[in-house]
Amino acid sequence: MQYMVGIDVGGTNIVCGLVNERYELVGKLKRPTEAALGVDHVLDKIANMIGELFVQFEADRTRLLAVGAGIPGFIDPERGVSIFASNLKWHNVDVSGRLNAKVGVPVFIDNDVRMYVYGEAMSGAGRGAGVVHGVTIGTGLAAATVVQGELYYGSGFMAGELGHIAIPGETTPCGCGLTGCLETVVSATGIVRQAKQALERGRESLLRGPYERGELSAADVSQAYDEGDALAIEIMEYTGQVLGTGLSYSISLLSPDVIVIGGGGAMAGDRLLKPVRETLSRSVYHGYLERLTIRQGELIDDGGVIGSAAFAKSRAEKLRQTGEGII
Amino acid sequence: MQYMVGIDVGGTNIVCGLVNERYELVGKLKRPTEAALGVDHVLDKIANMIGELFVQFEADRTRLLAVGAGIPGFIDPERGVSIFASNLKWHNVDVSGRLNAKVGVPVFIDNDVRMYVYGEAMSGAGRGAGVVHGVTIGTGLAAATVVQGELYYGSGFMAGELGHIAIPGETTPCGCGLTGCLETVVSATGIVRQAKQALERGRESLLRGPYERGELSAADVSQAYDEGDALAIEIMEYTGQVLGTGLSYSISLLSPDVIVIGGGGAMAGDRLLKPVRETLSRSVYHGYLERLTIRQGELIDDGGVIGSAAFAKSRAEKLRQTGEGII
Numbered sequence: 001m002q003y004m005v006g007i008d009v010g011g012t013n014i015v016c017g018l019v020n021e022r023y024e025l026v027g028k029l030k031r032p033t034e035a036a037l038g039v040d041h042v043l044d045k046i047a048n049m050i051g052e053l054f055v056q057f058e059a060d061r062t063r064l065l066a067v068g069a070g071i072p073g074f075i076d077p078e079r080g081v082s083i084f085a086s087n088l089k090w091h092n093v094d095v096s097g098r099l100n101a102k103v104g105v106p107v108f109i110d111n112d113v114r115m116y117v118y119g120e121a122m123s124g125a126g127r128g129a130g131v132v133h134g135v136t137i138g139t140g141l142a143a144a145t146v147v148q149g150e151l152y153y154g155s156g157f158m159a160g161e162l163g164h165i166a167i168p169g170e171t172t173p174c175g176c177g178l179t180g181c182l183e184t185v186v187s188a189t190g191i192v193r194q195a196k197q198a199l200e201r202g203r204e205s206l207l208r209g210p211y212e213r214g215e216l217s218a219a220d221v222s223q224a225y226d227e228g229d230a231l232a233i234e235i236m237e238y239t240g241q242v243l244g245t246g247l248s249y250s251i252s253l254l255s256p257d258v259i260v261i262g263g264g265g266a267m268a269g270d271r272l273l274k275p276v277r278e279t280l281s282r283s284v285y286h287g288y289l290e291r292l293t294i295r296q297g298e299l300i301d302d303g304g305v306i307g308s309a310a311f312a313k314s315r316a317e318k319l320r321q322t323g324e325g326i327i
Numbered sequence: 328m329q330y331m332v333g334i335d336v337g338g339t340n341i342v343c344g345l346v347n348e349r350y351e352l353v354g355k356l357k358r359p360t361e362a363a364l365g366v367d368h369v370l371d372k373i374a375n376m377i378g379e380l381f382v383q384f385e386a387d388r389t390r391l392l393a394v395g396a397g398i399p400g401f402i403d404p405e406r407g408v409s410i411f412a413s414n415l416k417w418h419n420v421d422v423s424g425r426l427n428a429k430v431g432v433p434v435f436i437d438n439d440v441r442m443y444v445y446g447e448a449m450s451g452a453g454r455g456a457g458v459v460h461g462v463t464i465g466t467g468l469a470a471a472t473v474v475q476g477e478l479y480y481g482s483g484f485m486a487g488e489l490g491h492i493a494i495p496g497e498t499t500p501c502g503c504g505l506t507g508c509l510e511t512v513v514s515a516t517g518i519v520r521q522a523k524q525a526l527e528r529g530r531e532s533l534l535r536g537p538y539e540r541g542e543l544s545a546a547d548v549s550q551a552y553d554e555g556d557a558l559a560i561e562i563m564e565y566t567g568q569v570l571g572t573g574l575s576y577s578i579s580l581l582s583p584d585v586i587v588i589g590g591g592g593a594m595a596g597d598r599l600l601k602p603v604r605e606t607l608s609r610s611v612y613h614g615y616l617e618r619l620t621i622r623q624g625e626l627i628d629d630g631g632v633i634g635s636a637a638f639a640k641s642r643a644e645k646l647r648q649t650g651e652g653i654i
Contacts, residue, residue, distance in 0.1 A: 131482050143580070152474070154582025155458050155618050161579040166572075166610040168495040176612050245493075249576040252488040253470070255481025283493040285503050291482050 003059055004316075005050050006119075006309030007069040008112060009033065011087030014042070016049040017305035018057050021065075021313065023123035025302050027057035035088040042088070043095070047102035067107045068312030069095060070115030070304045077110040077157060108315040112304055113142040113160070114151050116262055116297075119307025121146035124298040125260045133256035134297070135162060135247070137265020137272075140175075141183040145254055149314070162246050163187070170242075185242045188218035188264060194235045195221055205231035218264070225271050240272045244279025251280070251288050262297035269296060330386055331643075332377050333446075333636030334396040335439060336360065338414030341369070343376040344632030345384050348392075348640065350450035352629050354384035362415040369415070370422070374429035394434045395639030396422060397442030397631045404437040404484060435642040439631055440469040440487070441478050443589055443624075446634025448473035451625040452587045460583035461624070462489060462574070464592020464599075467502075468510040472581055476641070489573050490514070497569075512569045515545035515591055521562045522548055532558035545591070552598050567599045571606025578607070578615050589624030596623060 001020055008015040010033060017028040029049050035042060046069070054061040073085035080096020082088075099107040110118075117126075117134030126132030132146045141163035145152040152159055163183035170180030172193065184190050199211050206224040210216040224232035247259060265272065273294060280289060299306055328347055335342040337360060344355040356376050362369060373396070381388040400412035407423020409415075426434040437445075444453075444461030453459030459473045468490035472479040479486055490510035497507030499520065511517050526538050533551040537543040551559035574586060592599065600621060607616060626633055 147479070152479075152581075155584040156582060156614070158615060158618075159580060159582040161582075161612060164612050165576055165579050178610065178612065249492055250580060252492045253472075253486060253577060253580050254479075255483060255486040255488075257482040283505065285488060285491050285505065287483070288485060291485075 001063060002065045002313075003054075003063050004065055004309035004312045005053060005067045006115075006305040006307065006312065007046060007049075007067065008115070008304035008308065009042070009046075009069055009071045009088070010112075011035065011072065014046060014049065015305055016046065016053055017302065017309065018053040018059060019306055019309035023119075023306055023310055025306060026059060027053060028302070028305060029053060029056070033088070035090075039090060039093050039098075043098055043102060046099060050103055064103075064105050066105050066312035066316035067099065067103060068115065068308035068310075068315075069099070069107065069109045070112035070308045071095065071109055072112050075109055075111045075157065077108065077114075077153075080107065080109050082109065106312070106316050106319060108312045110151070110308075110311060111142075111144075111157075114144040115307040115311055116299070116303040117144035117260065117307070118146055118151055118311050119299050119303040119305075119309075120260045120262060120297050122149070122310040123306055124303060125295040126258045129257040129293075131254065131256045132258050132260060133250050133254055134260040134262060135243075136263035137187060137243075137261065137268075138263040139187060139189050141187050141263075141265075143250065145256065151311075162250060165246060165249065167242055167245070182242060182246045186239050186246070186265070191218040191221050191235060191239055192216055194238070195231065198231050198235075203231055205229050207231060219267075222268055222271060236268065236271045237275045240275025241279045243272060244276040245283065247276060247294075248280055248283040251284050251292065255288060256292065259292065259294045260297050261294070262300060262303060266296045266300060328390060329392045329640075330381075330390050331392055331636035331639045332380060332394045333442075333632040333634065333639065334373060334376075334394065335442070335631035335635065336369070336373075336396055336398045336415070337439075338362065338399065341373060341376065342632055343373065343380055344629065344636065345380040345386060346633055346636035350446075350633055350637055352633060353386060354380060355629070355632060356380060356383070360415070362417075366417060366420050366425075370425055370429060373426060377430055391430075391432050393432050393639035393643035394426065394430060395442065395635035395637075395642075396426070396434065396436045397439035397635045398422065398436055399439050402436055402438045402484065404435065404441075404480075407434065407436050409436065433639070433643050433646060435639045437478070437635075437638060438469075438471075438484075441471040442634040442638055443626075443630040444471035444587065444634070445473055445478055445638050446626050446630040446632075446636075447587045447589060447624050449476070449637040450633055451630060452622040453585045456584040456620075458581065458583045459585050459587060460574075460577050460581055461587040461589060462570075463590035464514060464570075464588065464595075465590040466514060466516050468514050468590075468592075470577065472583065478638075489577060492573060492576065494569055494572065509569060509573045513566050513573070513592070518545040518548050518562060518566055519543055521565070522558065525558055525562075530558055532556055534558060546594075549595055549598060563595065563598045564602045567602025568606045570599060571603040572610065574603065574621075575607055575610040578611050578619065582615060583619065586619065586621045587624050588621070589627060589630060593623045593627060 074083040121132035143162035172184040174181035401410040448459035470489035499511040501508035
């Protein structure tokens with residue numbers, strides 16, 4: 001049995017998982033990232049966590065094939081460099097090179113969303129499908145596409161910014177510099193913003209309580225929806241319609257077999273997916289819908305770790321076959 | 328020197344071109360399709376044209392590597408079958424098999440738009456680029472994407488229906504069964520429809536002459552634009568904005584290095600591309616625009632023939648290397 005280690009490097013925590021060649025998670029460790037203490041501190045911590053995984057879960061470290069790490073922000077997966085990760089304050093960090101020097105096996109990195117979607121495609125809700133388009137809904141929204149087991153990158157590794165297409169009639173400024181981007185509506189942030197704006201206009205709703213306590217969250221909107229709150233229902237309907245509109249473009253351009261919805265937003269389930277499906281039935285050629293399945297992610301918690309491990313395995317095998325580091 | 332024959336099968340004419348391995352067109356023949364006389368008639372005619380090409384342009388027929396044919400409608404390029412071509416009245420025609428039996432070399436087919444875009448990517452306006460997204464504007468609008476020299480297909484070979492994404496505020500019924508599709512605006516048909524509807528509402532314009540003579544065309548709208556006609560300018564502006572909106576989705580999802588505009592609509596040049604660029608500057612993350620080039624096609628007349636020949640060469644070489652027929 002060979003092993004990979006998959007790592008999810010977040011702004012708050014690092015999760016390292018020991019994954020076997022059947023993409024099963026043998027065990028995982030979670031530690032605070034402490035990015036403020038510098039890149040070396042974070043990379044040393046990861047190297048130590050990798051060592052501990054083999055001790056704690058009693059696996060043979062000489063069987064470690066490769067390490068994969070999903071990192072937020074802009075990544076150059078070909079060179080293994082984190083170009084820019086705002087919540088880690090990393091600029092042009094040679095993660096693959098520096099971590100390889102510490103752990104002695106090949107290290108492959110990519111954007112955390114791509115790693116999650118790769119995991120769902122190889123071992124989760126998209127398993128066995130030819131083209132898997134995955135969308136993660138969290139504080140923002142991002143997408144990635146896996147085609148016959150390979151991530152689609154586009155020029156500059158920049159494909160998949162479904163979160164930053166402009167939605168007609170929307171004018172909220174977005175962090176990217178544009179206005180009215182899809183993720184200003186379809187994200188935890190966007191759902192909370194819609195609720196706050198309605199409450200500030202005097203709208204009555206069960207959401208007023210958490211709003212006035214200063215703790216209104218997207219989960220509150222889901223809960224109020226379940227209690228029949230009209231505002232919460234409107235917000236989820238509209239959010240689902242906007243997501244459906246965005247996915248209608250993904251479908252017409254990419255023709256996926258499976259769309260996987262991941263991230264915290266996947267917890268909204270049919271509250272979002274019902275208006276998504278209704279929107280698609282009106283806005284996409286029926287031939288697509290006949291062959292398309294839309295599913296919630298199966299690997300919500302461990303998708304990043306399993307995806308990073310699967311990505312490392314695929315890349316390490318290619319490296320061995322061809323001598324090349326990139327697909 | 329090896330040769331390929333590239334074929335563009337249209338509803339009206341068949342064009343067969345003799346293409347050398349540098350993707351240069353040595354010579355071509357054009358004959359009426361006469362689809363009404365049946366599939367056998369059309370395939371016999373193509374086989375005869377292939378023979379004549381080698382005689383007329385004095386090339387060595389034993390040097391014919393493969394034949395490629397671009398066919399309108401739904402194609403299964405893997406099996407070499409024309410699933411449905413409405414203007415040829417073809418249903419499930421095994422073009423590759425039947426033509427191979429007549430000409431004795433491998434025959435590869437694909438959708439005519441994909442063949443055109445493949446030609447531009449390999450030997451035209453997208454030469455040397457990693458990701459080429461091509462759009463043809465004619466009676467309708469279609470798109471295809473070439474990634475590192477390979478066509479992107481998606482599930483069911485159905486990717487690229489940029490012409491059938493829904494445009495907000497548009498309600499014109501589309502041939503596909505939906506309403507307000509992008510191609511109901513951005514196409515020769517769409518441009519003429521916009522002009523007719525404005526003239527029928529009583530709008531004054533230089534276009535009234537050709538309209539009343541029953542011969543209003545998209546070229547008339549371009550000409551009136553050049554003469555400063557306010558209606559023609561409005562139509563081209565709006566059409567360019569809608570095309571820009573559609574391309575903003577292509578860019579965010581696919582991150583192309585080059586966008587090639589082909590088909591008759593490419594003749595509109597900056598009349599369309601100026602509003603396209605203005606729209607993109609407002610609706611796409613600037614990082615994309617820094618690396619993206621938008622170009623008119625270079626192979627307008629011969630793109631289908633050269634693309635079909637280049638596609639046949641690529642597929643024949645793969646067939647020889649791997650024993651497989653499909654990428």
